[in-house]
Amino acid sequence: MASINPKPLAQRTHExxxxxxxxxxxxxxxxxNSCLLWEQEFYEDDIAISTRIANxxxxxxxxxNINQSCSLNNLP
Structure with missing residues (x-):
């Protein structure tokens, strides 16, 4: 019995x-980087952002993660 491969659902923005x-x-x-730049986050509060970064x-x-941390330490 053959099966059809379902098309993956496209990711959507908040809008x-x-x-x-x-x-x-x-x-x-x-x-x-958005946290380091102190950008205003319209759709997320600080708790949601910290939870997303941890996940x-x-x-x-x-x-x-180590490479990412090292590159962030070298920012001007």
Missing amino acids: GGIAARITPIQQLTRSV LAHNVTASL
Whole structure:
């Protein structure tokens, strides 16, 4: 019996538009950098952001976390 491969659902933004797919390390980088730049977050409060960063850090391998931390330490 053959089965049909279902088409993966596209990720959506908060406004309902189709979001670009990025890797977990890119998501972690964007989240941490936006916090470092003191950007105003319209859709998330500080607790939601810190929870998302913690969850992404667990999903990304330790070596990538170390590289990310080192690159953030070298920011001007």
